Amino acid sequence: MEIKVKLNNLRTAPLKTRLVADLIRGKKAAEAQSVLSFTVNKSARPVLKLLNSAIASAKHDFHLDETNLFVSQVFVDEGPKLKRWHPMSRGRAYPIIKRTSHITLVLAEKNPVKKENSKGVAEAKIEKSETKEVKKTAKKETNTPRGTRNKAVKTKKHGS
Numbered sequence: 001m002e003i004k005v006k007l008n009n010l011r012t013a014p015l016k017t018r019l020v021a022d023l024i025r026g027k028k029a030a031e032a033q034s035v036l037s038f039t040v041n042k043s044a045r046p047v048l049k050l051l052n053s054a055i056a057s058a059k060h061d062f063h064l065d066e067t068n069l070f071v072s073q074v075f076v077d078e079g080p081k082l083k084r085w086h087p088m089s090r091g092r093a094y095p096i097i098k099r100t101s102h103i104t105l106v107l108a109e110k111n112p113v114k115k116e117n118s119k120g121v122a123e124a125k126i127e128k129s130e131t132k133e134v135k136k137t138a139k140k141e142t143n144t145p146r147g148t149r150n151k152a153v154k155t156k157k158h159g160s
Contacts, residue, residue, distance in 0.1 A: 020036070024051070033051060070108060
């Protein structure tokens with residue numbers, strides 16, 4: 001189960017925000033919270049709030065355990081730029097570009113636990129390795145030994 005949360009139009013440059021995002025990528029949720037709480041950076045606080053929001057929605061909406069959650073993906077995209085002008089002497093103007101960021105954070109489970117659905121029936125997840133083993137055994141039983149299949153006897157008919 002993956003929980004995806006977004007923060008749009010953060011008034012911090014994407015390059016500065018990516019430095020904070022690199023700190024928490026791949027870490028457990030609790031460890032990422034502690035790293036962000038002690039990081040002295042302007043964009044660390046909004047990223048921490050985003051992480052707390054993702055953890056809260058994982059607990060409340062999906063009933064997931066916080067200890068199994070880790071930050072699987074964090075990426076920062078560039079948002080719209082605010083373009084301003086700084087007046088200078090002799091009628092000149094220098095541009096000021098105020099950059100914004102879009103942050104996307106994805107939490108995932110390390111050890112998925114079987115959950116019961118609304119009817120009280122446990123849902124079983126079949127792993128890929130189990131399905132491969134079943135296919136291999138089924139294939140062995142259906143195949144015939146080499147040389148016996150498609151063995152048709154060809155007879156020549158001579159003219160009468």
